[in-house]
Amino acid sequence: MKLKIGMIIALLICTACQSKEADLVTDVKPETTVKPKTEIAVAAQTPQTKKEFKLEELIPQGRKIATDLSGEPLKAEGDLNKDGIEDLVFIVDSEAMDVLENRDLAIYLGEKDGSYTKSIYAKSIIMCKNCGGGGIEEPVQDLAVDRGSVVLNSMWGSSTREYENARFQLRDKLWLLIGYTSGIYSIYEETASQRDFNLITGDYILKAGKSMDILKTISSGKNSPRKLVELVNYVGDPDNEALSKLSNNDHIEYVTESPNRKYVFYIYYDNGTHSTKEVPSRVYVKQLDAKDPIELKDVDDSINSVVWSPDGNYLLVGLVAGDEHKHHGNLYKASSMETLKSINYYGDVTFSPDSTRIVYSSDDLADTKVSSLNLEKEDERESLVIYDSTTNDTYSIVDSYASGIYFTPFWNNKDEIAYVVESMIEGVVTDQSIIKVKSGKPELKPKVSSIYPLYENEKGKFSFEFPKEWENKYAIKEYQSGITILHKNDFSTKGELFGVFEYGSVDEWKEFLIDQPSGEPYVKLGVRDGRVFVKKSPGGEVYDTNTLLGKKTAEDYFKLLEQEASIIETFKFTD
Secondary structure: OHHHHHHHHHHHHHHHHHHHHHHHHHOOOHHHOOOOOOHHHHHHHOOOOOOOOOHHHHOOOOEEEOEOOOOOEOEEEEOOOOOOOOEEEEEEEEOOOOOOOOEEEEEEEEOOOOOEEEEEEEEEEEOOOOOOOOOOOOOEEEEEEEOOEEEEEEEEEOOEEEEEEEEEEEEOOEEEEEEEEEEEEEOOOOOEEEEEEEOOOOEEEEEEEEEOOEEEEEEEEEOOOOOOEEHHHOOOOOOHHHHHHHHOOOOEEEEEEOOOOOEEEEEEEOOOOOOOOOOOEEEEEEEOOOOOOEEOOOOOOOEEEEEEOOOOOEEEEEEEOOOOOEEEEEEEEOOOOEEEEEEEEEEEEEEOOOOOEEEEEEOOOOOOEEOOOOOOOOOOOOEEEEEEOOOOEEEEEEEOOOOOEEEEEEEEEOOEEEEEEEEOOOOOEEEEEEEEEEOOEEOOOOOOOOEEEEEEEOOOOEEEEEEHHHOOOEEEEEOOOEEEEEEEOOOOEEEEEEEEEEEEEHHHHHHHHHOOOOOOOEEEEEEEOOEEEEEEOOOOOOOOOOOHHHHHHHHHHHHHHOOHHHHHOOOEEOO
16 A cells, blocks of 8 residues: 555656656746637737748849949839838849840839739830940939839930939829929030929929029920820830821921920921922921821921920921021911911021010011111111010111121020121121010110129229129129129139120130130120220039039029129220
């Protein structure tokens, strides 16, 4: 009996030891262990484990994820389908190092378990690296997810650079281009423009200016909504497809689209193009989203020039009319192709920045209001003429002083015209100047607000006046032959605003005009004692607009520069 009791006690001790060892291995307390009723109940209690994600698993064989110039992947994350889960977009490149081919764009939608499902893989729609021109190694400037859209920013070019911002969105299971912005600017010249439009609403905005940092809206409006382009078919500007159909037609020449991409001008030849043989032709203007074009029956194919207004709402068609200098032109309202004005002119016709006026050189003044600036008229003498479409008035603002010369005008801004006087016979520039205009009429008195100090130069014996707004914002550097006006800010005195110099004799000035380089920034102010005095415009980039301080300083600089012409108009010689 004692033996049985001892065996039972020993057995209980061994069982207790085994139970203790089990607790140490599993680290699960017996009292907290719940025996599941079924296998399904166990699964419900087990937390879901997200799948381990590797981007390389989404890349096709022989391809790799593209990287920017710093070696970072060209990818972006964000919610694209409004399910609260991060989605993924990235650019795919070839693994081959010596192959220049367009790259692919991939979009994958995120799942709850951490995996990704392919939404679209668009081949060859991204410009290849080193294909953007001499100045752009990587055309892709940015790839982002913004407000449920994929946004792709690209740039290409060298001294003249172009860029585009394309916005894609998932709609009815299709990735579609819904917004597009394009622009162009020069890194050497003060010219830049931008066009932005919404393909869904048809809204558009046109901007222009001296640089990409200082753009002003010149036109806005609404075109008909565009057909939305699928991402897989994206090739850039969505209007290029319609324009290409015209440009690639063997019967069509002189395709010229309006700045707002709403209209296009072209000539249609019935039996081939004009370059192959003389054939009947018709001249059309077509609204890009319209079915049928409008025929211009009062012009033929002897086209000298086609000039659209900056806002794209007016069109000037110039025809050859006599000699190499003289032309006939019709000004049309683009929406109806109604003829607003027929003119005879020499040289070129240019629109004002606000698109309401044209300026040209003409000896046809039958319906022209002669201004008080005019000299006594003589036959065959040219005048500088403005037509104002808002009032339907035509004004002569400057007359030539001899026969055989004509004017080539340029709009500096909506209230100022610069012009050169050219010889029809010798083909050389004989003079140049500027004039203030407002609503078609010349301003006989300069508009300088709150005249502040009168500056007098004793060496050159000349003077001009500065406006109140320039106080403490400029410095004058004097030389033996003239002066330079510099922009003064809180940190430095630099940024040439303009200069006034004694150039030389009248003969030296005439010789300079004959060999004048393109874009030379000199304008004659007057002659004293046989010596020509000139104004010199600034040249080159003044401030680095890539920095916040540089951008702000540049804005102040250009505000002063806007009043340069008004100040120069106060220039006069002193006793």
